[in-house]
């Protein structure tokens with residue numbers, strides 16, 4: 001995460017310091033020429049080995065920036081082992097991927113291109129492809145003032161585009177700013193979210209995305225070595241089933257839920273979450289209120305998300 005963005009988030013946090021969640025800013029400073037090129041790349045299957053898959057295949061904005069599948073399908077119909085998180089507001093996460101193995105969006109962007117079950121193209125091949133495409137070659141050199149395209153250039157343009165993929169003005173943010181009132185059920189849900197302790201892991205501008213926590217902190221879940229949790233990265237016993245806490249922004253748009261997409265409905269996700277991580281069994285009325293509150297976290301899909 002860059003320094004400017006950290007300052008923006010800090011200011012927003014201080015302004016709304018009485019609440020553990022802060023609103024999404026209206027925009028983040030970005031270079032619009034780079035973002036426009038990044039947008040073209042995001043929607044272009046040229047970045048996959050067989051020209052069939054683009055970033056947007058798995059991060060579809062009509063599906064909240066996800067693919068609505070349990071786990072994603074890449075080139076040649078290959079299945080991965082992880083659920084695709086949304087790219088909306090990903091810029092606010094303290095690092096990227098479920099286990100945080102990329103420290104920012106630039107570092108993340110080349111991952112799926114290279115991944116054999118996702119796009120299956122080495123970053124070097126991707127750069128050569130774009131360089132030999134007259135239109136791309138021209139667009140890149142206009143920005144970089146070089147005749148060659150490098151993998152880092154590709155990552156930089158895509159990451160710049162992702163800064164535009166934020167969803168301000170959701171009802172909850174308008175409430176924080178004193179511009180909207182929550183219904184009694186939404187307010188009850190927010191109160192529950194705080195008193196039950198959901199807020200201890202899901203807080204800040206992204207209502208998540210800022211810490212690693214164990215799934216099954218109170219009532220453990222089975223561990224699978226097929227999963228890219230923190231353990232897959234560190235090999236430390238205590239990192240089994242530890243993930244970056246996902247954002248709850250736009251959560252009603254991004255079913256199915258959890259790292260493996262194992263849970264189809266928000267109702268079931270909340271039931272499992274409260275049982276495994278807080279050790280409580282909620283009543284149907286409490287779940288209903290929590291869903292009403294989570295609904296208020298849905299923001300405006302930015303114009304930049306449409307081709």
Ligand code: HEC
Pocket residue numbers: 042047053054055056057058059072073074075080082083084085086087090093095096097098099105108109110112113117118119158228
């Ligand atoms: C075949 C499906 C697929 C394609 C194609 C794909 N992704 Fe993803 N994306 C995923 C999955 C699955 C994950 C989660 C993987 C993990 O965390 O181990 C992910 C994670 C991410 C994340 C991290 C979000 C977070 O909250 O941690 C970002 C950002 C992202 N992808 C952007 C992109 C970009 C940019 C491209 C194109 C260059 C792309 N993706 C192509 C499936 C895909």
Ligand code: HEC
Pocket residue numbers: 193196197198199200201202212213214215217243244245246247248251254256257258259260266269270273274277278290
């Ligand atoms: C101890 C930390 C912790 C607490 C407390 C907690 N969560 Fe979570 N939450 C997580 C983690 C970690 C994940 C990802 C788990 C996984 O993918 O297996 C998650 C995932 C979720 C998801 C699914 C998100 C997605 O994109 O798939 C929802 C919904 C959710 N939590 C809601 C809640 C609610 C509501 C509460 C309170 C009842 C709560 N959480 C309490 C850490 C926590």
